[in-house]
Amino acid sequence: MVAMSRQSRLTITIVVVICAVTIVLIAKFLPKLFASSRWTAVAARVKGNPRAPIQITEFIDFECPACALGARYLAQLMTEHPTVIRLELKYFPLPSHRHGFVSARYAECAARQEKFWPFHDRLIERQANWSRLVDATPAFMLIAQDVGLDVDRLGACLKDASIDSFIAQNRDEGNRRGVKSTPTYYVNDKMVVGSKLLESELGSLLATIQ
Amino acid sequence: MGPCWLRFNSNLYFLVRMALGCLFIFSGFEKLISPYQNFLFIIESYAILPSWGEEIVARGWPWIEFFLGVFLALGLWLRWTLVAVMGMLFSFVVVVAQALARHLPIDECGCFGDISFPLPVVLVFDIALALIVGFLYLHYEKTVFFSLDEYCARHERQ
Known part of the structure; x- marks a missing residue:
């Protein structure tokens, strides 16, 4: 039984x-x-060798400290191995970061004046300062002037609704791909979340290439 | 106490068992349908395992969580399932407690996908759940009410 x-x-x-x-x-x-x-379908902000053996797509929130760590690591790696890495960047502002969306908006306006990467680098460099502010707009304006953006064009761009929809498109793409937090990377289409895991993934890839 | 109270009591055990099962199903399912790397990132933040261990846990743990939830809700292999759920909750308590003791900077608890709670809340919640599961185990004869285990046993008796 x-x-x-x-x-x-x-x-x-x-x-x-x-x-x-x-x-x-x-x-x-x-x-x-x-x-x-x-x-x-969504255009991206790109740097590096288009035929590089390591293709990285990053979903970034400029206010996230781990994104700043990852960006510094990638910048150093791309200086050491200039032909090996191609980096494509997409916006993924998190709702929990009060300046996440605004910083992405400024960065996208910088991109429309062909100054995306200098703006990006300074945003990352000064993240610890502006992320503490209640209103970070003056800090972003200062960076815009530092990188030589046309302030009148920037002002008009910030009012442009297509900027918001472009950032939203990037974010939707991230959601569809299963992005939950930042930084999330796709290294040769393999998803890697966080800067520590990126370092180990790229370390093993570089060892294979060299 | 009359049979009415007994029935209400058994229904309550059944409801608690179902709620716990659904909680585990939701938690596991949410992790399973999103890329495993998201959960890997959370496991990594607890800094308790070597990287190969983190990889195994990130891929395997959501399945265990999901199936324990299914088995608990359906009441299948209930005695074993309750023991396994208690073991799982105990491991959560240990992992969260060590993270709190080490003051690890953890933003996402990894509990229910996008829904996250501060670690002290998670610790209290997990201990409470473990106590409830222990209570269900001690009152197995009521917990088994409306379960597949009970159905199978009754079916064989007839």
């Missing part, structure tokens, strides 16, 4: 496991079938 009860429970267990795994797999992979083709 006990053996029979055990047998029926085993049968039920197998059915339950198969059903549960099927549900998870459908929920995990079905949305990707429809989303993957749209990932390349």
Whole structure:
């Protein structure tokens, strides 16, 4: 009797496991079938050799301290290995960071004046200062002047609704790809979250290349 | 106490068991459908495992969490499931307590996907859950009410 009860429970267990795994797999992979083709639709901010063996796409929030760490590490690595890495940057401002969206807006306006990377570098460099401010706009304006942005054009750009929608597009793309926190990198299409894991991933890739 | 109270009591055990099961299902499912690297990042922030261990846990843990939730909600292998859930909660308590003791800068607890709580809250919550699961285990004859285990046993008796 006990053996029979055990047998029926085993049968039920197998059915339950198969059903549960099927549900998870459908929920995990079905949305990707429809989303993957749209990932390349959003233009990005890019630097480095287009034919580099290491292609990195980063989802960044300029106010996130870990993003600053990752950016410094990548900048150093790209100086040491100038032809090996290509970096593509996408905005992923987190709602928990009060200056996240505004800083992305300024960076995108800098991009429209071909000054994205100098602006990006200074934002990262001075992050500890402006992230503490209640209103970081003066700090961003100062950086804009430092990198030589046309202030009138910048003012007009900041009022442009297409900037917000471009940032939102970037963020939507991140959401579709499963980005939850920043910095999230795609190193040759492999997802890597956090600067520490990026260092170990790039370390092993560079060792393979060299 | 009459049979009415007994029935209410059993329903309550069933509801608590279902709620706990759903909690684990939600937590595991949310981790399973998003890329495992998100959970890997959270595990890494607790700084308790070597990197190969973090990789294994990031890939395997959500499945365990999910299936324990399913088995708990359905009441399948209930005695073993309750022991395993208690073990899992105990491991959460240890991991969170060591993070608090070491003052690790953890922003995301890794509890329920995007929903995060401060670590002291998580610690209290996990201890409370462990106590509830222990209570369910001690009152197994009521916890098993409306379960597949009970169904199988009754089916075999008939």
